[in-house]
Amino acid sequence: MPTYAAIIYSSDLDWTAPEQEAVMADYTEFGEAAAAVIRGGAALYPTGTATTVRVRGGKGGDIVTTDGPFAETKEVLSGFYLLECADLDEAIKVAAQIPGAWDGGVEVRPIIQFGG
Numbered sequence: 001m002p003t004y005a006a007i008i009y010s011s012d013l014d015w016t017a018p019e020q021e022a023v024m025a026d027y028t029e030f031g032e033a034a035a036a037v038i039r040g041g042a043a044l045y046p047t048g049t050a051t052t053v054r055v056r057g058g059k060g061g062d063i064v065t066t067d068g069p070f071a072e073t074k075e076v077l078s079g080f081y082l083l084e085c086a087d088l089d090e091a092i093k094v095a096a097q098i099p100g101a102w103d104g105g106v107e108v109r110p111i112i113q114f115g116g
Helices: 018-033 088-095
Strands: 003-010 038-043 051-056 062-067 076-084 105-110
Touching: 003 088, 076 088, 088 105
Parallel strands: none
Antiparallel strands: 003 076, 003 105, 038 076, 051 062
């Protein structure tokens, strides 16, 4: 069966903060309901904890780091799931149950399986 990344875009917030308990309960409920197709995933800390890495001059060039994300946006990459589903239609149906889809967005993209 194909695997899909369900990439969650939401407000830039700290999932570990006490005020997120109700939303986290929704995610726990989703995780239990979709356990049969979830193959992995993670929540991410806020973008303020990010470090952007670039290599100037290509392979072997100078490594340059910048604190924070590349661009400011209303919604940020806040987490993801790996879903093993029969097809894109099933992956979309599952993604629509992810709480991030209710007030943000969930991008569903097939995973390339390299090798044997």
